[in-house]
Amino acid sequence: MRNVxxxxxxxxxxxxxxxxxxxxxxxxxxxxxxxxxxLCVHPGSDRFVGLAAVRESxxxxxxxxxxxxxxxxxxxxxxxxxxxxxxxxQTLSVDPRSAASAGVQVVECIATNVYVKQAGRWRMMLHHxxxxxxxxxxxxxxx
Amino acid sequence: MRNVxxxxxxxxxxxxxxxxxxxxxxxxxxxxxxxxxxLCVHPGSDRFVGLAAVRESxxxxxxxxxxxxxxxxxxxxxxxxxxxxxxxxQTLSVDPRSAASAGVQVVECIATNVYVKQAGRWRMMLHHxxxxxxxxxxxxxxx
Numbered sequence: 001m002r003n004v005x006x007x008x009x010x011x012x013x014x015x016x017x018x019x020x021x022x023x024x025x026x027x028x029x030x031x032x033x034x035x036x037x038x039l040c041v042h043p044g045s046d047r048f049v050g051l052a053a054v055r056e057s058x059x060x061x062x063x064x065x066x067x068x069x070x071x072x073x074x075x076x077x078x079x080x081x082x083x084x085x086x087x088x089x090q091t092l093s094v095d096p097r098s099a100a101s102a103g104v105q106v107v108e109c110i111a112t113n114v115y116v117k118q119a120g121r122w123r124m125m126l127h128h129x130x131x132x133x134x135x136x137x138x139x140x141x142x143x
Numbered sequence: 144m145r146n147v148x149x150x151x152x153x154x155x156x157x158x159x160x161x162x163x164x165x166x167x168x169x170x171x172x173x174x175x176x177x178x179x180x181x182l183c184v185h186p187g188s189d190r191f192v193g194l195a196a197v198r199e200s201x202x203x204x205x206x207x208x209x210x211x212x213x214x215x216x217x218x219x220x221x222x223x224x225x226x227x228x229x230x231x232x233q234t235l236s237v238d239p240r241s242a243a244s245a246g247v248q249v250v251e252c253i254a255t256n257v258y259v260k261q262a263g264r265w266r267m268m269l270h271h272x273x274x275x276x277x278x279x280x281x282x283x284x285x286x
């Protein structure tokens with residue numbers, strides 16, 4: 001992995017999305033806090049708790065290749081040892097049933113990312129991403 | 144609303160789910176931080192930013208009545224002025240197409256809740272809830 005400076009939560013977040021874009025499992029896992037409570041929820045997945053489970057979840061995703069993703073519209077709240085970012089993730093998704101170029105579409109997710117400061121370095125503590133939907137209909141049905 | 148002590152993030156969270164169970168909009172909104180960046184994502188909804196948008200999103204939900212919900216399996220990280228809880232939400236969902244009792248099912252969501260301490264009181268800053276799915280298949284497709 002590149003020599004990444006992890007002196008701000010924002011730098012960790014940039015490196016996080018870069019690791020996804022490169023499909024680089026070691027670069028990804030180097031960003032996570034050394035904490036048994038790290039927690040990760042991918043779009044449409046269950047939650048994974050602990051470094052081993054989080055690593056295995058990313059390994060499964062990267063087996064399909066790298067992820068064409070970029071973050072936009074970041075909303076951040078930063079404390080002394082915790083930082084929270086809520087971001088819109090734009091992912092290029094390929095529908096294998098469609099013809100090549102016509103089958104590529106941008107899928108948006110909303111993600112909440114939590115960073116913790118440990119020994120002067122920020123690390124990822126939680127990643128919770130879910131499909132964004134323009135309509136509130138589903139939410140109204142559930143809560 | 145009841146006179147709720149907001150001296151811990153956990154107390155705010157209890158009051159939050161109680162307000163949903165009672166369908167009480169004023170009790171709900173009394174728990175949110177006085178901050179233009181408050182942010183709320185309901186299951187299957189877009190994100191709502193700012194107190195007016197968050198209030199309107201809850202008003203729409205409560206128009207359908209109260210929400211039968213309870214939180215389980217809380218994972219918490221608490222700093223001096225920020226606290227993060229990730230919880231499993233169990234919601235009773237009624238399918239109107241089914242016969243009465245057979246149409247009731249428990250739907251699970253995963254939620255990340257962020258609390259901020261303002262003037263000695265904890266308030267809600269962010270609520271991000273999305274459907275829980277046992278399979279990672281969808282996540283593998285997207286990222």
